[in-house]
Amino acid sequence: MSTLEIRDLQVAVGDKAILKGVNLTVRSGETHAIMGPNGSGKSTLAYAIAGHPKYTITGGQVLLDGEDLLDMPVDERARAGLFLAMQYPVEVPGVSVSNFLRSAVTAVRGEAPKLREFTKELKGGMDNLAIDAAFAQRNLNEGFSGGEKKRHEILQLELLKPKIAVLDETDSGLDVDALRVVSEGINRFRESGDTGVLLITHYTRILRYVKPEFVHVFAAGKIVEEGGPELADRLESEGYERFVKASA
Amino acid sequence: MGLETKPLSTLHERASYEPADFEVPTGREEAWRFTPLRRLKGLHDGTAAGSGHVVVEVDPAPEVVVETVGRDDPRVGAAYVPRDRVSAQAYASFEKATVITVPAQAVASRPTTVTLRGQAEGSGEGAAYGHIVVKLEPLAELVLVLDHQGSAVYADNVEFVVGDGATLRVVSLQDWADDAVHVSHHHAQLGRDATFRSFVVTLGGDLVRLSPSVSYTGPGGDADLNGIYFVDGGQHLEHRLLVDHSVPNCRSNVTYKGALQGDGAHAVWIGDVVIRVEAEGTDTYELNRNLLLTDGARADSVPNLEILTGEVAGAGHASASGRLEDEHIFYLQARGIPFDEARRLVIQGFFGQMLEKIEVEEIRERVARAVEAELEK
Numbered sequence: 001m002s003t004l005e006i007r008d009l010q011v012a013v014g015d016k017a018i019l020k021g022v023n024l025t026v027r028s029g030e031t032h033a034i035m036g037p038n039g040s041g042k043s044t045l046a047y048a049i050a051g052h053p054k055y056t057i058t059g060g061q062v063l064l065d066g067e068d069l070l071d072m073p074v075d076e077r078a079r080a081g082l083f084l085a086m087q088y089p090v091e092v093p094g095v096s097v098s099n100f101l102r103s104a105v106t107a108v109r110g111e112a113p114k115l116r117e118f119t120k121e122l123k124g125g126m127d128n129l130a131i132d133a134a135f136a137q138r139n140l141n142e143g144f145s146g147g148e149k150k151r152h153e154i155l156q157l158e159l160l161k162p163k164i165a166v167l168d169e170t171d172s173g174l175d176v177d178a179l180r181v182v183s184e185g186i187n188r189f190r191e192s193g194d195t196g197v198l199l200i201t202h203y204t205r206i207l208r209y210v211k212p213e214f215v216h217v218f219a220a221g222k223i224v225e226e227g228g229p230e231l232a233d234r235l236e237s238e239g240y241e242r243f244v245k246a247s248a
Numbered sequence: 249m250g251l252e253t254k255p256l257s258t259l260h261e262r263a264s265y266e267p268a269d270f271e272v273p274t275g276r277e278e279a280w281r282f283t284p285l286r287r288l289k290g291l292h293d294g295t296a297a298g299s300g301h302v303v304v305e306v307d308p309a310p311e312v313v314v315e316t317v318g319r320d321d322p323r324v325g326a327a328y329v330p331r332d333r334v335s336a337q338a339y340a341s342f343e344k345a346t347v348i349t350v351p352a353q354a355v356a357s358r359p360t361t362v363t364l365r366g367q368a369e370g371s372g373e374g375a376a377y378g379h380i381v382v383k384l385e386p387l388a389e390l391v392l393v394l395d396h397q398g399s400a401v402y403a404d405n406v407e408f409v410v411g412d413g414a415t416l417r418v419v420s421l422q423d424w425a426d427d428a429v430h431v432s433h434h435h436a437q438l439g440r441d442a443t444f445r446s447f448v449v450t451l452g453g454d455l456v457r458l459s460p461s462v463s464y465t466g467p468g469g470d471a472d473l474n475g476i477y478f479v480d481g482g483q484h485l486e487h488r489l490l491v492d493h494s495v496p497n498c499r500s501n502v503t504y505k506g507a508l509q510g511d512g513a514h515a516v517w518i519g520d521v522v523i524r525v526e527a528e529g530t531d532t533y534e535l536n537r538n539l540l541l542t543d544g545a546r547a548d549s550v551p552n553l554e555i556l557t558g559e560v561a562g563a564g565h566a567s568a569s570g571r572l573e574d575e576h577i578f579y580l581q582a583r584g585i586p587f588d589e590a591r592r593l594v595i596q597g598f599f600g601q602m603l604e605k606i607e608v609e610e611i612r613e614r615v616a617r618a619v620e621a622e623l624e625k
Contacts, residue, residue: 050582051578051581051582052578053574053578054574073581073587074578074581074582075581075582075584075585075586075587075590077582078581078582078583078584079584084582086579086582089579090573090575090576090579092576092579092580092593092594092597093597093598093601094594094596094597094598094599094600094601095580095593095594095596095597095600099593100580100583100593103580103583103585103589103593104580104583104584104585107583107584107585107586107589108583108584139597140579156583160583160584
C-alpha cells in the first residue's frame with residue numbers, strides 16, 4: 001500500500017510561476033486522470049515530480065509514503081518507486097535498449113537480474129506490447145516512431161514495477177491500434193499489484209480503455225474541478241472552454 | 249573561412265624535403281595558429297637536439313617483409329613529400345627507416361604490430377625522428393597497428409603505399425606518457441581500386457599533432473579515416489586531415505569524435521577535403537563531434553570542403569561540439585540509473601559506434617578499457 005501526496009506544490013520555470021498550489025493524493029489501487037487544456041501545467045506537474053532540472057520548486061511537498069521526493073535526486077526518486085512515462089522520450093545515441101533496460105532494472109531492483117531470466121522477462125514484455133525483438137539492439141528511442149516510443153515507455157513501466165506511475169500524455173500521437181496495445185499494458189500494470197496511476201491526458205479517448213476512478217481538471221496551474229468518471233464524459237461533450245475562459 | 253582568404257587547394261601546395269624551404273612558424277599561419285609552439289620543444293624551429301630515442305619494434309605477420317634501411321633507399325620519400333616545417337625536419341633528421349612490404353596478392357594472416365617506445369625519462373633529453381614506409385603491392389591485404397608508448401619528443405613521417413586493388417587497415421594508437429610531444433604525418437597513397445581504413449586513437453601525450461592525408465593515383469580508391477580522442481586537462485591533441493581528390497570516382501569518409509575534460513584540455517580538428525577539376529564522381533563526407541564534459545575545455549573544429557568540379561556523387565561535412573545533454577542524463581536517471589553511471593553510458597554511447605569500427609579485437613578491447621579508465625578520472 002503506497003500513497004503519493006502532493007501538497008500545495010508550486011513550480012516555476014525561470015521567473016514564471018507555472019503551478020500555483022496543487023493538492024492531490026494518489027493511493028495504490030487508484031487511477032486518477034488529470035485533464036486540461038494545453039498550457040495548463042499538466043506536464044509541468046509530471047516533470048516537477050520526477051525532478052527535471054528545468055523546473056524550480058518554489059513551494060510545497062511531494063510525499064511518497066511520507067518521504068519527500070523533492071529532497072531526492074532524480075534517480076533516487078525512481079528507485080523510491082516513482083515512474084514517469086514521458087510524452088517525448090529523448091533519443092540517446094549509442095545506448096542500446098537492452099543495455100539501458102538492464103541498467104535501469106539493476107538500479108531499481110538493487111541487484112543485477114540473472115541474464116537468462118532477464119532475457120526471458122524482456123522477451124515476454126516485448127511480446128505483450130507487440131514490440132519486435134530486434135528493438136533490443138537498437139539505440140534508445142533513435143528512429144522510433146511515436147507509437148514505438150510510447151510502447152517502449154510502457155515496457156519500462158512493466159519491467160520497473162513502480163509504486164506510483166505518472167503517465168504524461170502517453171496517448172498522444174497514437175493510432176487506435178497502438179492506443180489499445182498501450183492501454184492493455186497500463187491495465188496489466190494496474191492489475192499486477194499495489195500500484196497507483198496518475199494519467200495525464202488532453203483527450204478523453206484513452207479513458208475508454210483505462211478507466212479512472214477520479215478525474216481532475218487542471219487549468220492555469222491548479223486543479224479547478226474534481227469528480228468521478230462522469231466528469232470526463234462532460235468534458236468530452238463540452239470541451240475545456242469554460243475552464244479556459246474562467247482562468248483567462 | 250578563418251584568417252586565410254587563399255583557396256584551400258593552395259594551402260598544401262608547398263612541398264619539400266628541406267626544412268629551410270619552410271619558414272619557422274610564428275603561430276600566425278593558418279596551419280599553426282591552433283598549436284602551442286612553445287610546447288613543441290624546438291621541433292618547429294630547428295633547436296631540438298636529435299639526442300632522444302624511440303625504439304621501433306615490429307611483430308610481423310609471416311607473409312610480411314620487414315627491413316631497416318638507410319636514408320638513401322629509393323622507397324623512402326617516394327609517396328610523400330613533407331608539407332610543413334616539422335615534417336621536413338623529421339625527414340631531414342631520421343637515421344634509419346622501417347620498410348614493411350606485403351608482396352603482391354599476399355594476404356597477411358594476422359595483424360602486424362609496430363611498437364614505437366619513447367625512452368626518455370623526464371623531458372629535456374632531446375628529440376627523436378622516425379620514418380616508416382608501408383608498401384602493399386597489388387591485391388595484397390594487411391592489418392597494421394602502430395602503437396606509440398612511453399615518453400619522447402618525436403617527429404615522424406609514415407607513408408602508406410596501397411597498390412592497385414590492395415587493402416590496408418591501420419590502427420594508430422597514441423598512448424604516450426603524459427609529457428610526450430609527437431608531431432606526425434601519415435600519408436596514404438591509394439592506387440586503382442585500393443582500400444584504406446584508418447583508425448586513430450589519441451589518448452596520451454602533452455601535445456600530439458597528427459596529420460593524416462590521402463591522395464589517389466587511380467580511380468576506385470576508397471578511404472575511411474576514423475578517429476577518437478580523449479583530452480584531459482592541460483593536453484593539446486590536434487588532428488589535421490587532408491583528403492585530396494584529384495582522380496575520378498574515388499570515395500572518402502572522415503569521422504572523428506572526441507571527449508574533453510579538465511582545465512586547459514584542448515582539441516583541434518581540421519578536416520580539409522579538396523575535390524579537383526579532374527575528380528568527377530567523387531563521393532566524400534566528413535564529420536567531427538566533440539563532447540565537452542567540463543568547463544575550461546576547448547574544442548576547435550574546422551571542416552573545409554573545396555569543390556572545383558561540378559560533377560560530384562556526394563560531398564558534405566558536419567561539425568558539432570557540445571556538452572552532455574541534460575535531457576539524456578535526466579531520462580536515464582528517471583529510470584533509477586545513478587548520475588555517474590548515466591554519464592558513463594551516454595559517453596560510451598557517444599564513442600560506442602566508433603569503437604565497433606576498430607578491426608583488431610585486442611586493440612578494440614584495449615581502447616574500450618582506456619576510455620573506461622578516462623571516465624574514472
